Amino acid sequence: MADVRIRPVNELDIEAICRIDERITGKYRPEVWEDRVIYFIRRDPDSSQVAEVDGKVVGFMLGEVRGGEFGMEEPTGWLEFFGVDPAARERGIGRGLTDALLAGFKRRGAHVARTMVRTQDAEIARFVAAMGFTPAPVSALEKRLA
Amino acid sequence: MLPDRYHNAIEHWRQHNFPDYPKLAEVWPKFFPKDDAFCLCAKVSEDISAEIEIGDDVGKPKAVQPKELAPEAAQHLLSQIRAQASTEFGSIQQHQMTLFRAQEPQDQAWALRVMAEELRHGYQMVHLLTSSDWSPVTDTKAEDMVEEILSMQTGSHVLAAFNLEFDSFLDNVVFAAFIDRVGKYQLTMQRISAYKPYASSMPPMLREEAFHLAAGVIPLRRWVEHAARGDGYIDMPAIQKAVAKWFGRGLEMFGDERGGQTNVKFGLKDLNNREAQDQYIQECTKMLDDLNVRYVRARFPDRTRDEADAIFARVASGETVDGLTRDDLLRLPDRRFFRRRGEFAFQMIGTHGETFTDVEKYIAHVLASLPEAYRASIDVKHWADLQRAVAAGTTPLKEAMASMPRLARQAGGCPCGKSVRWVIN
Numbered sequence: 396m397a398d399v400r401i402r403p404v405n406e407l408d409i410e411a412i413c414r415i416d417e418r419i420t421g422k423y424r425p426e427v428w429e430d431r432v433i434y435f436i437r438r439d440p441d442s443s444q445v446a447e448v449d450g451k452v453v454g455f456m457l458g459e460v461r462g463g464e465f466g467m468e469e470p471t472g473w474l475e476f477f478g479v480d481p482a483a484r485e486r487g488i489g490r491g492l493t494d495a496l497l498a499g500f501k502r503r504g505a506h507v508a509r510t511m512v513r514t515q516d517a518e519i520a521r522f523v524a525a526m527g528f529t530p531a532p533v534s535a536l537e538k539r540l541a
Numbered sequence: 542m543l544p545d546r547y548h549n550a551i552e553h554w555r556q557h558n559f560p561d562y563p564k565l566a567e568v569w570p571k572f573f574p575k576d577d578a579f580c581l582c583a584k585v586s587e588d589i590s591a592e593i594e595i596g597d598d599v600g601k602p603k604a605v606q607p608k609e610l611a612p613e614a615a616q617h618l619l620s621q622i623r624a625q626a627s628t629e630f631g632s633i634q635q636h637q638m639t640l641f642r643a644q645e646p647q648d649q650a651w652a653l654r655v656m657a658e659e660l661r662h663g664y665q666m667v668h669l670l671t672s673s674d675w676s677p678v679t680d681t682k683a684e685d686m687v688e689e690i691l692s693m694q695t696g697s698h699v700l701a702a703f704n705l706e707f708d709s710f711l712d713n714v715v716f717a718a719f720i721d722r723v724g725k726y727q728l729t730m731q732r733i734s735a736y737k738p739y740a741s742s743m744p745p746m747l748r749e750e751a752f753h754l755a756a757g758v759i760p761l762r763r764w765v766e767h768a769a770r771g772d773g774y775i776d777m778p779a780i781q782k783a784v785a786k787w788f789g790r791g792l793e794m795f796g797d798e799r800g801g802q803t804n805v806k807f808g809l810k811d812l813n814n815r816e817a818q819d820q821y822i823q824e825c826t827k828m829l830d831d832l833n834v835r836y837v838r839a840r841f842p843d844r845t846r847d848e849a850d851a852i853f854a855r856v857a858s859g860e861t862v863d864g865l866t867r868d869d870l871l872r873l874p875d876r877r878f879f880r881r882r883g884e885f886a887f888q889m890i891g892t893h894g895e896t897f898t899d900v901e902k903y904i905a906h907v908l909a910s911l912p913e914a915y916r917a918s919i920d921v922k923h924w925a926d927l928q929r930a931v932a933a934g935t936t937p938l939k940e941a942m943a944s945m946p947r948l949a950r951q952a953g954g955c956p957c958g959k960s961v962r963w964v965i966n
Contacts, residue, residue, distance in 0.1 A: 406755035407824065409762070410831040417846050425835060429762060433755045438576060440751035461575075502588075 397448045399488055401495045404443040404455060406436060411445070411452035415478045431476060435459055442472075442499035446479070446488045453483035456492035458510075460503040465533065472500025474510040474523075493526045511535055542582055543664065547671050547687060550963040551581070551664055554691045557956060559633050559660060561640055565653045572650040579657050583668035586744035594733040596808035603737040608677040610736060614807035615678040618736050621809065622669050624699045625731075626690045628724065628794075629663035631703030632656075634695050635716065639707040644774065651756040652713050655721075658749040665742050666690075673738065684964045691963040692954065701881065701945060702790035708914035711775060714764075715783040717757025722824065723794040725750045726817050735808030758828060765832045765871075769839035777836070781871055782912040785892065788825065789879045792818055798884040818876070826873050833857070833870040840865060879907050881924060886942045887931040900932035919946050 404412075409425070409432050417423050435443040439459045446454035456477040462470040474496060479488050500508055509531060512520045542548055555562055565579060593601050604610045610618060633656045640656070643649035667690070671683045679686075696704050702720050707713060728750060732743040764780065767773025795801070801814035812820075830853075837853045838844075841863070844852065852862050859867055877890035889897035892910050897903035904925050908916050915921060923946035930936035954961050 405751060406758045407827055407831065409758070410834055414846065423838060423846065425762065425766070425838075429759045433752070433759055436755050437573070437752045440748050 399486065399491055400447040401444055401491045402447065403441050403499075404432060404435065404445050404457065405440070406432065408432065408445050408452050408455065412455050412478070415453070415455065415480045418480055418482075419478055431457060439499075439503065442496060442503065444492050444495045444499070446483075446492055448483060448486075448488075454479035454488040454492055456489075456496045458496055458500070458508075460500055460505045467533075469507060470503070470505045472497065472503070472505040472508040474508060489522055490526065543668055543671065546684075546964055547667055549965070550687060550691060551660070551667060553955060554630070554963055555660060558630070559637055559656055561637065561653065562657060562660075565650075565657050568646070568650040568653065572647060573654065579654070579661075581657075581661055581664055583665050583742070584661075584745035585738070585741040587741070588744065589737060589741045590733070591737070593735045593808040595811050596735065596806045598735065598808055603735050603740065605737050607673055607675050607736070611807065612678070613803075614735065614809065617804060617807055617809055618734070618739065619675065619678050621731065621804075622666055622739065623686065623690065625727065626663055626666035626670070627693055627699040628703055629659045629666060630690060631693065631695065631698040631700075632659050632716070632720070633663075635703065635705070635707050636713055638695075639710050639713055642710045643713070644710070645760070648710070648714070648756075648760050651752075651760075652710075652717075655717060655753045655756050658753065661749070662746050663690075665746065669738055669742065688954075688962055688964050696946070700790075700794050702787070702794055704945060705786070705790065705915075705920055706918060708912060711779060711783050711912075712786075714757050714760045715780070715787055717753050718761055718828065719757070719784070719787045719791045719825065720794070721750060721753040721757060722828075723791045723821060725754060726795070726812075726821055730804075730810035730812050730817060733808070733811045761832055762835050765836040766839040769836045777869060777871060779912070780832075782910060782915075784829075784871065785874050785879065785910045786912055786915050788874050789881070791821070791825075792876060793880065793882040795821070797882065822873070822876060829871045829873055830857075836870065837865070874910070879910070879924075881927070882942050887928055887938060889928075889932070900929055904928060922946075 409428055412428050412432065413423060413425050416428060435457045442459055443457040444455070445452045454477070456474065458472060458474040460470050460472050462468060464471070477489070477492060497508055508528070510523055510528060512523060543551070569578065591603055593599050593603055607615050607618070636652055636656045640649060640652055643652065667687050670686050675683060695706060698704050707716070725747065728743050728747050732740055732747070734740040734743070761780065764773060764775045765777065768776050795818045796814040798815045798818060801810065801812070801817070804810040805813055834849070834853055837849045837856070841849055841852060852865065855862050856865050856867055856870060874892040875890055875894040877885035877888055877894070878892050880886050880888065889900065889903040891897060891903070891906050897906065908921070911921065923944070927936060927941045927944060931938055931941045955963050
């Protein structure tokens with residue numbers, strides 16, 4: 396297997412992230428990823444990560460440290476978006492991205508990382524559990540608005 | 542924060558050279574709602590090696606005062622800081638020219654933030670010049686160095702890229718994508734500087750610079766999509782010409798291709814000029830490839846990703862596919878094109894690497910490759926005159942390389958004080 400290189404995301408990764416997202420969702424959404432990537436680059440370009448194999452980006456993980464949300468004052472590393480090209484899975488890329496992201500969170504002063512997974516996303520739930528995430532003592536609530 | 546006299550000098554400079562700065566606070570909540578408010582202050586990173594990381598003195602403690610460096614190394618360092626300061630303040634003057642011609646409020650807000658952060662970077666350089674004793678390195682006092690930097694105008698800056706006028710908001714964007722990218726390389730190379738206060742200044746600047754590059758690339762990505770759909774205002778030839786205007790000046794910011802080893806030897810940078818330039822070219826090529834992919838996707842919206850990739854590959858290799866040709870896409874000019882400094886200065890090489898022997902045909906080729914408004918500038922005329930003189934053998938190459946047009950501007954001290962110094966004693 397070729398070496399995997401994990402590095403911080405930059406603005407030239409947007410097209411590759413669009414490509415990965417398109418392979419997973421079937422949708423080409425460049426504006427969505429441009430907005431998301433510039434948000435994380437603007438706020439903390441060192442935390443969010445991409446994985447390269449042979450110089451090609453095959454995975455990404457975007458997140459940042461925030462505090463004071465939902466009454467949780469402590470700085471929290473929020474894992475918000477990630478994806479690995481289906482052709483590049485089962486190579487430890489997701490774990491490498493997670494390790495790098497969490498290390499960045501720690502450097503930024505966070506002692507806890509959090510994320511949310513939709514109930515129907517069993518595959519994602521398995522992945523984050525494998526990465527050491529456990530159910531948190533918080534409830535995700537919603538109310539449909541007419 | 543800087544001592545009052547320097548802080549006030551920069552604030553005063555800002556009033557004259559960046560009058561739209563107060564608008565940033567107005568647009569901040571809308572465009573940067575979760576971000577900390579902008580702070581005009583110096584920032585340092587603690588996470589910096591205490592030992593020299595490259596060069597002859599690798600492993601020895603980094604200098605924390607200029608006098609701890611070898612005299613020649615200290616001279617190189619001082620030149621770096623002055624040049625860096627010049628670029629920071631210079632880019633604000635350039636952006637200000639066309640800031641309010643932006644079509645999209647978001648693009649304008651991004652440019653405003655870029656300018657404010659460049660001001661902070663200039664502030665950082667002034668901090669470096671005024672917080673240490675440079676008297677073993679130069680006879681010029683700190684206040685005079687600051688005065689000199691703040692007195693520079695577009696046309697009198699250290700590097701040519703900062704002496705070009707912006708002709709439209711397209712320049713704001715292409716400048717951010719190409720010239721700030723050189724800035725990123727310089728800051729990255731200087732992150733290992735043997736002068737610890739300088740190295741410590743780099744990480745916060747780099748974090749901000751990452752946004753500047755995105756503020757260039759993302760508007761370009763959206764413009765090429767509109768260009769492909771035919772519903773925009775900026776077409777591919779206009780972008781291509783702006784690239785031709787800036788790319789060569791960006792390459793020259795690295796210094797002569799054959800140089801830079803001294804900085805590595807002194808532990809001030811970790812790449813020589815050609816190595817850094819090669820990486821920069823590779824990155825610019827990728828940037829244009831991605832823009833072309835975006836263009837192809839928008840031009841053929843019914844094609845799949847793989848089909849669009851195949852179309853791009855065929856067109857890039859010279860085929861015409863469904864009416865799309867290589868000339869419809871963006872292409873990085875040859876690194877030797879329209880050069881005025883360095884190894885390829887005044888060689889008559891075209892955008893695609895073709896060699897010209899007739900100087901008038903070469904000048905016509907360059908003119909046809911450049912934006913119309915820029916063609917009418919004193920900068921282009923100055924280059925064309927020099928190109929003719931070098932070709933005729935009437936001006937030595939070395940002299941031509943050192944020549945830069947001086948724009949006729951009010952220079953010197955603060956304009957509201959009729960040449961009173963920026964730095965008040």
